[in-house]
Amino acid sequence: MVHRAWLRHLLVLSLLLLAGSAWASDPCPALAQRQSDPSVATRIGAFACAENLRWNRPFVDLQGRLASASVYEAENSGLADSASPWRRVAFYWQSSGLLRSVAQRPGAADCRHASDNPSYAGPSCRGFVIDTPWSAAFISWVAQRAGIPGFTSSASHFDYVRAARANPGSSPYGYADPGSARLAPGDLLCYVRSSRIYGYDGLTALIDRGGAAGLPMHCDFVVGTDSGHAYTVGGNVQQAVTLRMLNLNANGQLWGLPQRGSDSVACSPDQEAACSFNRQDWAVVLKLKSQDELARLGPVTPRLLPQQNQGPAQPGCCENCVLGSGIPRCPAPGAPVPPATPDSEPIQGSE
Numbered sequence: 001m002v003h004r005a006w007l008r009h010l011l012v013l014s015l016l017l018l019a020g021s022a023w024a025s026d027p028c029p030a031l032a033q034r035q036s037d038p039s040v041a042t043r044i045g046a047f048a049c050a051e052n053l054r055w056n057r058p059f060v061d062l063q064g065r066l067a068s069a070s071v072y073e074a075e076n077s078g079l080a081d082s083a084s085p086w087r088r089v090a091f092y093w094q095s096s097g098l099l100r101s102v103a104q105r106p107g108a109a110d111c112r113h114a115s116d117n118p119s120y121a122g123p124s125c126r127g128f129v130i131d132t133p134w135s136a137a138f139i140s141w142v143a144q145r146a147g148i149p150g151f152t153s154s155a156s157h158f159d160y161v162r163a164a165r166a167n168p169g170s171s172p173y174g175y176a177d178p179g180s181a182r183l184a185p186g187d188l189l190c191y192v193r194s195s196r197i198y199g200y201d202g203l204t205a206l207i208d209r210g211g212a213a214g215l216p217m218h219c220d221f222v223v224g225t226d227s228g229h230a231y232t233v234g235g236n237v238q239q240a241v242t243l244r245m246l247n248l249n250a251n252g253q254l255w256g257l258p259q260r261g262s263d264s265v266a267c268s269p270d271q272e273a274a275c276s277f278n279r280q281d282w283a284v285v286l287k288l289k290s291q292d293e294l295a296r297l298g299p300v301t302p303r304l305l306p307q308q309n310q311g312p313a314q315p316g317c318c319e320n321c322v323l324g325s326g327i328p329r330c331p332a333p334g335a336p337v338p339p340a341t342p343d344s345e346p347i348q349g350s351e
Helices: 002-023 040-054 085-096 123-131 135-146 157-166 199-208 291-295
Strands: 066-068 173-176 188-192 217-226 229-234 242-247 281-288
Touching (some): 040 135, 040 217, 040 229, 040 281, 040 291, 157 173, 157 188, 157 217, 157 281
Antiparallel strands (some): 173 281, 188 217, 188 281, 217 229
């Protein structure tokens, strides 16, 4: 009898594990079609997911492994629409309005025209894309496209993390502990990229005393949850727009989230168990406010954006120009840009 009971227990456990696998489902293919949805949270997921599909659906699995990746930021072709990855990253910078805030970086000037003129080689812009962390530019681009009221774009994640803590009334996000927050679409899940370990308490104390302008961080948008899993999308995750899978408990809270600690064993061939792209200094969840709360900050209706997924419909400059076309001639590579007026903290080390 004991033997049979043990077998029944194993059978039930196996069925539950199989069911758990069946429940896991990438929300992006369906969600990407809902870019005009009335819900701000849905539109955030739609725009983020559309980019993940454009980058051929790279993802980090539940074990923290880069399970699929076929194209990287430096390449000249390979996106799902046959476009260039480095030009697409330049488009995030240009379209978000953040290019001027990083104008001091080598190659940034060339990126003014690289995204909307396929014949413009822009080798300096390509170098800028490779050398400059762009995940905050991606988050800002998605936030603008989705029309998040009250969101201030920045080349540094720390700026909108700090705003959620220091100015909760004007921020579209609440500030929450990743150890207890219930994830929902539209949220931002963030970690600190530093040799020092902060965690939720350390980051909160740092912000409250007004320190660490430009603290290097990374954030992903939560695009969906199901029974036991969360799905996030971030830019510049292993040099692409990548989906990440994480475990949730029955209450919708992160479960078994790998945390990097000061005593963590370094990943190496001798320590495979320590190797996980999900093992980070997870420090904060920015909780997207309700639709009604967002409406008090500004318009929540979908924005009308021409060519909103493809970039500008017409080239912004020309090399072989037609007289009277009204399109300006492309500047020589390395030509200076107008004086920059950065709208964020310095981005040293930001991603």
